[in-house]
Amino acid sequence: MSRARKKNSKKLLIIVIEIICLIALGCGIYKIIDTHMEQQQQEEAAEEAAAEAEEQAEAERQAEEERQKKEEELNQWNLLLVNPWKAMPDDFEVKTAEVEGGYVVDERIADAMKEMLADCREAGYSPQIISSFRTRETQQYLYDHTANKDDTAIPGHSEHECGLAADIIDSSSAGWADPLIDAQEELPAQKWLMEHCQDYGFILRYPKDKEEVTGIIYEPWHYRYVGKEHAKTIMGEGLCLEEYIENYDKY
Numbered sequence: 175m176s177r178a179r180k181k182n183s184k185k186l187l188i189i190v191i192e193i194i195c196l197i198a199l200g201c202g203i204y205k206i207i208d209t210h211m212e213q214q215q216q217e218e219a220a221e222e223a224a225a226e227a228e229e230q231a232e233a234e235r236q237a238e239e240e241r242q243k244k245e246e247e248l249n250q251w252n253l254l255l256v257n258p259w260k261a262m263p264d265d266f267e268v269k270t271a272e273v274e275g276g277y278v279v280d281e282r283i284a285d286a287m288k289e290m291l292a293d294c295r296e297a298g299y300s301p302q303i304i305s306s307f308r309t310r311e312t313q314q315y316l317y318d319h320t321a322n323k324d325d326t327a328i329p330g331h332s333e334h335e336c337g338l339a340a341d342i343i344d345s346s347s348a349g350w351a352d353p354l355i356d357a358q359e360e361l362p363a364q365k366w367l368m369e370h371c372q373d374y375g376f377i378l379r380y381p382k383d384k385e386e387v388t389g390i391i392y393e394p395w396h397y398r399y400v401g402k403e404h405a406k407t408i409m410g411e412g413l414c415l416e417e418y419i420e421n422y423d424k425y
């Protein structure tokens with residue numbers, strides 16, 4: 175081999191080595207970058223998972239809070255459920271206040287009832303209370319002396335005893351032998367009350383076609399206080415109190 179060729183082969187060898195070194199270096203750098211990116215991705219994924227878990231825990235906390243709030247609301251006095259199957263609590267005490275004409279109700283609902291009656295009169299109608307709070311003795315007397323026990327609440331099971339309800343008629347029916355009949359719904363004051371009672375926190379407690387659920391006949395005169403928000407939902411959705419309480423988490 176000539177000297178010149180020998181020199182050329184040496185050069186070529188150096189170039190090859192240099193290329194190999196460069197490739198090796200490149201691979202090394204690539205490996206470092208790749209590892210770093212992988213680490214970063216793992217960290218990001220871990221952060222994302224932690225954020226998701228936190229979000230879920232927060233949603234669960236909120237759902238639990240909401241459930242507790244609803245349960246507390248359900249236990250409030252204004253949503254007290256009393257019907258043929260559920261008696262009023264034994265220790266239930268009523269502080270009464272007069273609405274008008276000697277008729278008294280729970281003092282917490284007296285102003286709302288006064289306002290409802292005043293606005294009904296202002297609109298040109300003539301509502302008249304014919305029954306409001308009853309003592310246990312009065313309810314017992316009514317029950318003992320009624321001709322139809324099916325239509326009179328058993329003592330301890332009447333909303334009148336709770337002071338949260340009143341029977342209101344159109345005064346034009348005051349002279350009827352019995353104003354507490356379905357025809358009451360056709361009278362103007364009654365129509366106004368049925369349309370507006372929820373604005374004052376009242377509901378028509380025993381609606382038509384709900385006798386099976388309430389255990390009480392249709393009574394287009396018995397108004398029960400539940401509070402404005404509840405009343406608007408109950409009247410708006412065409413429910414009775416039993417249905418509303420049973421499905422309270424939906425509303």
Ligand SMILES: [Zn+2]
Binds near residue numbers: 334341395397
């Ligand atoms: Zn009544």
